[in-house]
Amino acid sequence: MMEHHVGFAVLDLNKIIHFYQDILGFSVLDLGIREGKEAGAPLGLPYVKYKILRAMPPKGDFFIQLIQFLDPKPKQLPTRGHTDLGFNHVGIEVDHIEQIYHKLQSHHIPTESPPIVMKESGVQLLYTRDPEGNILEFVEFPRERKRELERLRQSV
Incomplete structure (x- = not known):
């Protein structure tokens, strides 16, 4: 699948x-x-x-x-939080997370924080919501992780 x-x-x-x-x-x-x-x-x-x-x-x-x-x-439901049970967010892989952050800022779209680099993996994460409250996670992998992920995808 x-x-x-x-x-x-x-x-x-x-x-x-x-x-x-x-x-x-x-x-x-x-x-x-x-x-x-x-x-x-x-x-x-x-x-x-x-x-x-x-x-x-x-x-x-x-x-x-x-x-x-x-x-x-x-029917309108309450906006879900990050820790609520059930569907949580959609993760979208990107190449230039800083550009996305600045574009969101220029359109006055709030984010949870600027892009955050995860120390252990080097992955950068950015969370925001679309206009209807759906949570989006943008993920940028460092070059070495991208190659590793590409090999994994091709082997499946």
Whole structure:
């Protein structure tokens, strides 16, 4: 098995498209509307109508699905914290974490801290949230770790 995609249900697809495409540089793969019994069946619903966007990060081995449910209407849940049980965050590998940090800062998007270098591994981490509160972790590996990871990926 391997990762394929991560899906987020969102309230405002237009606002979230701007964040992922214009600020983070994701490429939009497709955007559409799904509706009817067939669209609802995999979700265990008799009927559903939603807008869906699929987008891939610049260094993409997976994509994200952003879904705005139109019918039935979604219920707003409290924003999850880092230590809450269940789904926690999406990790995205990047090459230039400092550039991402500065871009987020220039758009007044808060981060948990500046990029942090983990002493033991040399990995740099940066956490932020998208406009709807979903936690994103950006990860930059040092060169030697990148080569090691690439060998592991090819051997699987």
